[in-house]
Each structure stands twice: as C-alpha cells, then as structure tokens.
Amino acid sequence: MATKTDKTSLESTQLKDIISHAKEYGFVFPSSEIYDGLQAVYDYGQNGVELKNNIKTLWWKCMTQLNQNVVGIDAAIFMHPLTWKASGHIDSFNDPMIDNKDSKKRYRADVLVEEKAAEYEKAGDLDKAQALVKSLARLLEAEDLKGVQELIISENIKCPISGTTNWTEVRQFNLMFSTQVGSVAEDASTIYLRPETAQGIFVNFLNVQKTGRMKVPFGIAQIGKAFRNEIVARQFTFRMREFEQMEMQFFVRPGTEEEWYEHWKQIRLKWHEAMGIPAEKLRFHDHEKLAHYAKAAVDIEFDFPFGFKEVEGIHSRSDFDLSQHQELSRKKQQYFDNDLNEEGKPFGNYVPYVIETSAGADRLFLMTLCNAFTEEEVTEGDATKTRTFLKLHPALAPVKAAIFPLVRKDGLPEKALEIFDQLKYDFNVIYEERDAIGKRYTRQDLIGTPYCIAVDYETLENNTVTIRDRDTREQQRLPISELSRIIGDAVSFKRIFEKL
Structure with a gap:
C-alpha cells in the first residue's frame, strides 16, 4: 500500500468542491433551502x-483563559x-456600489478594482497591481466616486455576467439593517441590527473596568452575531449578511499603543499557525486606506481557493x-491611573487607546475547511484511487x-456501545454499525474524525480494540482502558496552547 499526496490539491480545488462537500456531509446548508434559499444566508449542519x-x-x-488581563x-x-x-455608522458606514446596465447586477466598486489588481498580481505584474490599489485608496479617501467610476472604465473592467462595461455612476450604500421597536407602530422608534460587536464592548468599558477592578492594560472579548446588508455577498460563508464576529478590544495607556499593536499582530498570527494553518498560507496585508480614527491597521489573510483574503484584522483605533x-452620552469614559505616580508622573485621568483584534468566525470556519480538504492518490495492490478526507486538527x-x-x-454491538458509554462523557463520539467497516472508515474520513475504534471478537476475549488514525490510516491494537488517555491527549486544546 502506498500513498502519494497531490501537492497541488488545495490550489486545484475549486470552491464549488468545498461547498458541495460541506452540504453533503452536514457542515453547511443553504438557509431555508426548501423555499429556494435566501442569498448569502447559511445554516450550519450537525458537523458544521x-x-x-x-x-x-x-x-x-x-x-x-490564557490572558489574565482579558475578560469576556x-x-x-x-x-x-x-x-x-x-461610532460613525449612521453617517459613514457605506460601500461604493455600481450597477451594470445590461446584466442589472449590482457590485461593490472597490471589490471590482481589487479583483482587477489581483489579476495583475497573479500575472506577475506586481507594480501595476500595487499602483491600482493605491489609486483606489486615494480616490476613496477623497470620496471621489466619479474618479472610482473612471478608474473602472479606464481599466476596462467588465461585468462578469454581461461581459460589458456599460456601468452606472458609483453611489454610496449604507450597510446597516434597520427595524422598529415599540408596541404601537406610530410610537415605534428606528433601531439597528448591530453591524459589529465592538460597540457593545465600548459602551460597557467602565462597567467591566469597575466591577472587575481591571487595570490598564486590559482587554474585553466578545463573540456574537452581526448583520450587514452587503451589496455583493458571495464566496460561500466568506461574506454573509448574518455572521459571527470574535472581537477583543485591548485598552492601553496613550503612548504605548504602538508596542501593543505589534504585540497583538504577532500573537494573532501565531494563533492561526497553532490551529494548523501552514505559515505559507498566511500573510499580513497593511491597509492602504486607514479609517479616519485609525493609527495603523493590518489584515491577516489566508490563501483561499479564490486567492488571499482577510480572516482577521488588527487595528490601532x-x-x-x-x-x-463620552461626547454624545455626556458620561466620562476615563480611567484613573494610579501607576503613573509610581513612575514619577502625576496622577491622571485619561481616555484609553484601543488595540482591536477582530476575526470572523464564519471566515475562520471556511479557512479551516479549505485548509483541511485533502485529496491524495492511494495505491492498493494494482489499483489507484483518490482518497478525500478532512485533515482537521483533532481538537477542532x-x-x-x-x-x-x-x-x-455475537455481542459485538453491545460491547461497542459499552465503550461508547465510557467515552461519551469526555468526548463527542458516535456509534455506527451499518455497512462494511471500510465504508464506515471512509464516512468518518470525510467529516474529519481523527480516530475510529473497531470492536471485534478478540475484544470479547481480552478487552483490546483496534484504533485507526485518520491521516496515516495506520492501525494499532490497545486496551480499552487506554482509549480515554490516547484520544484525550490528541484532542486537547492544550496541544494548541503549547504552541502559543
């Protein structure tokens, strides 16, 4: 038996293959599919x-847990x-949109230009790609929407559907969903579904600082749903209208923000590598255009089948x-720093500076799925076939x-269920008895299960089982009493923590 891994498996894998796999094996389903679905909204299945x-x-x-000065x-x-x-969202949370008059399709103007730059980069013309990105950033910074339209026309950017350059003017489009709150329609007030989770942290800054007796520097973390009425929502779970963010706002003393920004840049990149993402599939991408309040901003990008795209941002806000x-609420959002006196500086109140780390849970999910999707050629005897499996980190x-x-x-199902009952309190395990055991192995490979345990007649004699490794397909005989230790060691988050 021999195995030959296709070195271009990820590069040659199309996104459609991963989308198909995700649906077929219970990871992601189109939302309300029986009614033909809802664009850019997805449901996570039992494995997803x-x-x-x-x-x-x-x-x-x-x-x-690993940072004693970060709470949630x-x-x-x-x-x-x-x-x-x-926060500025009502006045300026906009994306530039443009319509093609022939296809009647709407696009984000900046995305069209960025994709053209990516074409230049892929063709090896890095200077042209960088010049195009800088031109776009300059125009957006100046809010020159006419200039963005002229850039699209001058670059001969065509609609992917109609293939024409018959574009409308570029217009701004606010991304927030609004709704009404109140029991009587005429008395209802307009409120918004939050477009980010960060503001929930900022308005609770003093609540957390005082009740937790937190000392600057400290962080507040949150995981939660956010909603954006994206003009163009595509590429599966990469860009959705309902999504989940994992954000941490780290409050620091003014003047120390640069060192903390560099600190969290490196920590977050290391985290992605620790969860099993190859270093060559990750890169930093500094923002060409900074938000008006930002001092620095960088994205961590992953090499998806559709190119390098952002999975996490680190921002000095x-x-x-x-x-x-503080200005709009008329309530002070200041911190009294006792430590300043110990350093020979006068006591003082100040508004802390913030370093933000913001990751999309849905994008990290897609990154993990794309990275794990593995196809390799397996030779058994004279036959060669392609084996597909998800090479997920066991902890995930x-x-x-x-x-x-x-x-x-002959009592084998009863013995297998006995083992299942022993392990279910510590791990998410499943019991399966249908089909030939080879087919059962294949089904587990396709959802990324790291271990399969076979119960046979020898098990009834000496309480040993055969455990099969997903990645190598190697099997070993061991006592049932060893299963919990072997599995527990491999799937523990500690294996990831040790790399941080």
Whole structure:
C-alpha cells in the first residue's frame, strides 16, 4: 500500500468542491433551502456547528483563559440608536456600489478594482497591481466616486455576467439593517441590527473596568452575531449578511499603543499557525486606506481557493470610540491611573487607546475547511484511487472518535456501545454499525474524525480494540482502558496552547 499526496490539491480545488462537500456531509446548508434559499444566508449542519463551536471555544479560551488581563462579555444585539451615531455608522458606514446596465447586477466598486489588481498580481505584474490599489485608496479617501467610476472604465473592467462595461455612476450604500421597536407602530422608534460587536464592548468599558477592578492594560472579548446588508455577498460563508464576529478590544495607556499593536499582530498570527494553518498560507496585508480614527491597521489573510483574503484584522483605533461615546452620552469614559505616580508622573485621568483584534468566525470556519480538504492518490495492490478526507486538527474535529462493531451480532454491538458509554462523557463520539467497516472508515474520513475504534471478537476475549488514525490510516491494537488517555491527549486544546 502506498500513498502519494497531490501537492497541488488545495490550489486545484475549486470552491464549488468545498461547498458541495460541506452540504453533503452536514457542515453547511443553504438557509431555508426548501423555499429556494435566501442569498448569502447559511445554516450550519450537525458537523458544521460542532466545528464552528470548537473554533469559537478555542478563540475564547486563548483570549480569556490564557490572558489574565482579558475578560469576556455578551452584549445585546439591539443597542440605543445613538450608539451608531457616535461610532460613525449612521453617517459613514457605506460601500461604493455600481450597477451594470445590461446584466442589472449590482457590485461593490472597490471589490471590482481589487479583483482587477489581483489579476495583475497573479500575472506577475506586481507594480501595476500595487499602483491600482493605491489609486483606489486615494480616490476613496477623497470620496471621489466619479474618479472610482473612471478608474473602472479606464481599466476596462467588465461585468462578469454581461461581459460589458456599460456601468452606472458609483453611489454610496449604507450597510446597516434597520427595524422598529415599540408596541404601537406610530410610537415605534428606528433601531439597528448591530453591524459589529465592538460597540457593545465600548459602551460597557467602565462597567467591566469597575466591577472587575481591571487595570490598564486590559482587554474585553466578545463573540456574537452581526448583520450587514452587503451589496455583493458571495464566496460561500466568506461574506454573509448574518455572521459571527470574535472581537477583543485591548485598552492601553496613550503612548504605548504602538508596542501593543505589534504585540497583538504577532500573537494573532501565531494563533492561526497553532490551529494548523501552514505559515505559507498566511500573510499580513497593511491597509492602504486607514479609517479616519485609525493609527495603523493590518489584515491577516489566508490563501483561499479564490486567492488571499482577510480572516482577521488588527487595528490601532486610538481613543476615537470611547471619546465619541463620552461626547454624545455626556458620561466620562476615563480611567484613573494610579501607576503613573509610581513612575514619577502625576496622577491622571485619561481616555484609553484601543488595540482591536477582530476575526470572523464564519471566515475562520471556511479557512479551516479549505485548509483541511485533502485529496491524495492511494495505491492498493494494482489499483489507484483518490482518497478525500478532512485533515482537521483533532481538537477542532466535530467528532473525536467513532466506535464500530465489526459485525452486528455475537455481542459485538453491545460491547461497542459499552465503550461508547465510557467515552461519551469526555468526548463527542458516535456509534455506527451499518455497512462494511471500510465504508464506515471512509464516512468518518470525510467529516474529519481523527480516530475510529473497531470492536471485534478478540475484544470479547481480552478487552483490546483496534484504533485507526485518520491521516496515516495506520492501525494499532490497545486496551480499552487506554482509549480515554490516547484520544484525550490528541484532542486537547492544550496541544494548541503549547504552541502559543
């Protein structure tokens, strides 16, 4: 038996293959599919929700458990409308949109230009790609929408549907969903579904600082739903209208923000590598255009089948958010720093600066799925076939182990269920007895289960089982009493923590 891994498996894998796999094996379904679905909205299936929850749990533990100065909250989705006035979302949370008159399709103008730049980069013309990105950033910074339209025309950017350059003018489109709150329609007030989770942290800054007796520097983490009425929502779970964010706002003393920005840049990149993402599939991408309040901003990008795209952002936000809320609410958002006196400086109140780390749970899910999707050629005797499996980190795998009786008689199912009952309190395990055992192995490979445990007649004699490794397909005989230790060691988050 020989195995030859296709070195271009990920590069040659199309996104459609991963989307098909995700649906067929219970990871992601189109939302309300029986009614033909809803664009850019997805439901996580039985395996997808386990994988996504494992990613979120890993992030949460790494933030709040490994850092003694980071705590978590869970803020409400609905917030007072003035929250979004203070944050700038009501006035400036817009994307530039453009329509093609022939196809009647709407696009984000900046995305069209960025995709053209990516074409130049792929063709090896890096100078042209960088010049195009800088031109776009300059035009957006100046809010020159006419210039953006002229750039699209001058670059001969065509509509992917109609193939024409018959474009409308570029217009701004606010991305927030609004709704009404109140029992009587005429008395109802307009509120918004939050477009980000960060503001829930900022408005609770003093609540957490005082009740937790937190000292600057400290962080507040949150995982939660956010909503954006995206002009173009595509590429599966990469860009959706309803999504989950994992954000941490780290409050620092003014003047120290640069060192903390560099600190969190490296910590977050290391986290992605620790969860099993190859270093060559990750890169930093500094923002060409900074938000008006930002001092620095960088994206961590992953090499998806559709190119390098952002999975997490690290931003130095200055004191903008807390200062804005302080001004509009007329309630001080300041910190009294006792430590300044110990350093020979006078006591003082100040509005802390903020370093933000913001990751999309759905994007990390897609990154993990794309990275794990593996196709390799397997030779058994004279036959060669392609083996497909998900090479997930065992700590993230939806199912940790599957227990199979060799046959459905002679007491083997009862013994296998006994093992299942022993392991189920510590791990997410499943029991399966249908079909030939080879087919059962294949099904578990396709959902990324790291271990399969076979119960046979020898098990009844000496309480040993055969355990099969997903990646190598190697099998070993060991006592049932060893299973919990072997599985537990492999699937523990500690294996990831050790790399941080």
